[in-house]
Amino acid sequence: MELSWSVRFDTLTTGKIMKKLVAALALPLLIAACGRFHNEDAGQPEVEAASTHNEVASIVQCITDEAKKHNATYKQTPIPQGTMLEFGDSNVVKVRYDNGETTYRFYPGERHVSNMWIEGAGKKCAP
Known part of the structure; x- marks a missing residue:
């Protein structure tokens, strides 16, 4: 028992x-x-650079050239005073000319090794 x-x-x-x-x-x-x-950065740009020297078209051309080097697909859409580039996985770049200056904004989405080049392209194309 x-x-x-x-x-x-x-x-x-x-x-x-x-x-x-x-x-x-x-x-x-x-x-x-x-x-x-x-994603604590959701909705907020991670990289924001303002420059009066670069034009929207030259920055967009530089970024699209970098995308081609990395075989990245993107969608280019016109926005007021500029251009928006969408790289998939919610990675968005907006380049605008407003109030006498060109503004570059990178909104990071999901990060992969294959899309880490976008941050470097911003530093190269919109210093």
Whole structure:
């Protein structure tokens, strides 16, 4: 009789311990997953450069030349006073001329090794 009670007690205790252990291990995993999918830069430009020397067309041409070097596909769309380039995965570049200056803005989306060149192109084409 005594043996069966202790086995039952150990099983219940082990079950409670396992539930607590699973909960303790799942919490950091959940937090890491939220951090992976949260984009704190969403809607805000990461790179913003203003210049009075470069024209919109020359900056856009430079960026599209860089895209061709990297075999990247893009969609070019006219926007008021400028041009928007969409590179997929929500990576967007906007180049505008407004109030006497040319503005370059890069809105980063999901980053991959294949699209890291976009940030470098901004530094090269719109210094």
